[in-house]
Amino acid sequence: MHSNAAGPRPGGTGHAERVFRVQRAFTDLGGSVHGPGELAERSGLDDSTVFRILQSGVYQGVFERVGRGRYRLGTGTAHLSLHALAHAPGDAAHTALEELREATGGGLVLLYMLAPFSGAHRQCIDMAVGDSDLAELGLSTREVLTVTRSLRTGASGRTILAYLPDAIQERVLAEPVPDGAGPGVYRDNDALLRSLADIRDQGHATGYQECMPGWNSCAAPVLWHDSIVGSTLLLKPADVIPEPPLAVIEATKTTAAKLSSYSSAPFPTP
Structure with missing residues (x-):
């Protein structure tokens, strides 16, 4: 189980901060599809926390499940970008x-x-x-x-x-x-x-x-x-x-x- 592998980060440890870490991990890793383990290592969070964030994010459209145990950023992320542009x-x-x-x-x-x-x-x-x-x-x-x-x-x-x-x-x-x-x-x-x-x-x-x-x-x-x-x-x-x-x-x-x-x-x- 990964724990703080990326070192301490500013901005607090609230739920929103953890969600942002997982989102940023996708962009930092490159590519499109990643598993909870590599996202946990990159974000500095433990596996179980990342898994819960991914599960919740799938429901909200922030993440999409691709096959078995793999995820990518969802269309909800694009929606936020378009909203900002608007x-x-x-x-x-x-x-x-x-x-x-x-x-x-x-x-x-x-x-x-x-x-x-x-x-x-x-x-x-x-x-x-x-x-x-x-x-x-x-x-x-x-x-x-x-x-x-x-x-x-x-x-x-x-x-x-x-x-x-x-x-x-x-x-x-x-x-x-x-x-x-x-x-x-x-x-x-x-x-x-x-x-x-x-x-x-x-x-x-x-x-x-x-x-x-x-x-x-x-x-x-x-x-x-x-x-x-x-x-x-x-x-x-x-x-x-x-x-x-x-x-x-x-x-x-x-x-x-x-x-x-x-x-x-x-x-x-x-």
């Missing part, structure tokens, strides 16, 4: 994108979020493009919505991928490079993995014609309670920024930090 200050988020575009002298600013129902992909949910016509700029709807779905493609995709568990990274690296990706896309997985380490170390990514020819980019992570939910992306023509200047990088990181702060924003009152 109460995020959307107008303020769009304003932040517009401010980034203005502060960096134009270009295109996009907000990507980790897509909840399409596997390990990202989805563009908002953008600030001024009076620009994407077609006139050489960008098609297919490129924005299809090529850029892959987390292995582009600064914004790699930024999200850098903060995901190893198991998801391995799944993404096993995917082919999307058709239509730019000449700067990472095709070598070892080089791609090294870029992810750099992103975590520096807090941003730069991209050179990765998603589309002729466009360079800078991206920074949007983190809610230390969990990656998306990334902010600034795109400019490659001849305008052959190398993203420090001011552009810092402005992008500042905007991503502002969006990250919305995780602690108060819920609206009736």
Whole structure:
């Protein structure tokens, strides 16, 4: 029987704290399905406590039983994430994108979020493009919505991928490079993995014609309670920024930090 294998943790020892430990153990371990024993060891709780939490969580939809003695996070967890997104200050988020575009002298600013129902992909949910016509700029709807779905493609995709568990990274690296990706896309997985380490170390990514020819980019992570939910992306023509200047990088990181702060924003009152 496991007992405090992960060492003492702050935050008290109440029932809610123990439930959160078990939930966090799933994400820390990676993969999708785990048994009570390994969850107990990771969470620092004894086997019987973890088993009771799992049994109760199955009833509440927080966990799902898979086969005999194996569990995974349930759809109730996704429901909580969607509820949080529904109460995020959307107008303020769009304003932040517009401010980034203005502060960096134009270009295109996009907000990507980790897509909840399409596997390990990202989805563009908002953008600030001024009076620009994407077609006139050489960008098609297919490129924005299809090529850029892959987390292995582009600064914004790699930024999200850098903060995901190893198991998801391995799944993404096993995917082919999307058709239509730019000449700067990472095709070598070892080089791609090294870029992810750099992103975590520096807090941003730069991209050179990765998603589309002729466009360079800078991206920074949007983190809610230390969990990656998306990334902010600034795109400019490659001849305008052959190398993203420090001011552009810092402005992008500042905007991503502002969006990250919305995780602690108060819920609206009736």
